[in-house]
Amino acid sequence: xxxxxxxxxxxxxxxxxxxxxxxxxxxxxxxxxxxxxxxxxxxxxxxxxxxxxxxxxxxxxxxxxxxxxxxxxxxxxxxxxxxxxxxxxxxxxxxxxxxxxxxxxxxxxxxxxxxxxxxxxxxxxxxxxxxxxxxxxxxxxxxxxxxxxxxxxxxxxxxxxxxxxxxxxxxxxxxxxxxxxxxxxxxxxxxxxxxxxxxxxxxxxxxxxxxxxxxx
DNA sequence: ATGACGATTTACT
DNA sequence: GTAAATCGTCATA
Numbered sequence: 001x002x003x004x005x006x007x008x009x010x011x012x013x014x015x016x017x018x019x020x021x022x023x024x025x026x027x028x029x030x031x032x033x034x035x036x037x038x039x040x041x042x043x044x045x046x047x048x049x050x051x052x053x054x055x056x057x058x059x060x061x062x063x064x065x066x067x068x069x070x071x072x073x074x075x076x077x078x079x080x081x082x083x084x085x086x087x088x089x090x091x092x093x094x095x096x097x098x099x100x101x102x103x104x105x106x107x108x109x110x111x112x113x114x115x116x117x118x119x120x121x122x123x124x125x126x127x128x129x130x131x132x133x134x135x136x137x138x139x140x141x142x143x144x145x146x147x148x149x150x151x152x153x154x155x156x157x158x159x160x161x162x163x164x165x166x167x168x169x170x171x172x173x174x175x176x177x178x179x180x181x182x183x184x185x186x187x188x189x190x191x192x193x194x195x196x197x198x199x200x201x202x203x204x205x206x207x208x209x210x211x212x213x214x215x216x
Numbered sequence: 217a218t219g220a221c222g223a224t225t226t227a228c229t
Numbered sequence: 230g231t232a233a234a235t236c237g238t239c240a241t242a
Contacts, residue, residue, distance in 0.1 A: 052223070054223075062223085063223075070238075071238085071239095072237080072238060086223080086237095086238095087237060088221095088223070088224070088236095088237085088238090089221095089224050089225080089234080089235070089237095090222090090234075090235030090236035090237070091224080091234070092224050092225070094223060096223085111223090142224070142225070143223070143224075144224050144225065145224090145225075187223070188223075188224090189222090189223055189224070190223070
């Protein structure tokens with residue numbers, strides 16, 4: 001298998017915790033087609049440095065908790081290896097990799113990237129209106145920030161991540177990072193999910209400055 | 217039809 | 230530290 005090919009379907013046909021760990025160090029790629037010249041294309045990309053696992057029916061924090069199946073979350077019920085993009089807080093998008101098999105609605109939220117390609121254009125996407133200087137370390141440090149930088153919205157919901165098209169994930173490292181390079185914590189923004197609030201389901205690369213800032 | 221609520225970010229006291 | 234921004238989505242009726 002080519003080192004720079006998209007991760008295959010089999011990569012996603014595993015449990016969400018395993019995939020959340022294995023996605024660290026892989027590259028999220030977004031191909032932007034220019035409106036005037038569809039043949040002209042820009043590659044935006046970054047290394048995935050932070051993820052969270054969402055475990056489906058039993059998971060109080062998951063959109064598919066208790067078997068909820070709605071127009072919004074339908075792609076979570078489909079096959080692994082597709083993008084689940086949702087809109088929240090009236091202004092933000094977030095992107096997940098759907099994992100496992102059809103009818104097992106589990107996913108991995110992509111929370112932060114280390115930008116590698118198309119950084120200038122990412123700054124443009126992130127600097128709307130009055131916003132000025134931005135540090136590169138906060139360019140994609142957060143699930144909504146990275147979606148703004150890569151111009152990911154609901155039109156990309158359901159995109160097949162194994163196809164070299166508008167949005168996919170490239171194999172960048174052959175194996176999961178060694179355990180001592182992965183920090184595990186509770187998930188962010190899950191205040192009232194009973195025992196699911198504290199479960200260790202957030203993963204990030206040790207000492208990486210592009211991870212979501214946490215105020216502790 | 218209505219109301220409550222976000223898998224967040226940013227700005228401000 | 231706290232609060233505002235801002236609206237699609239979903240449960241209830």
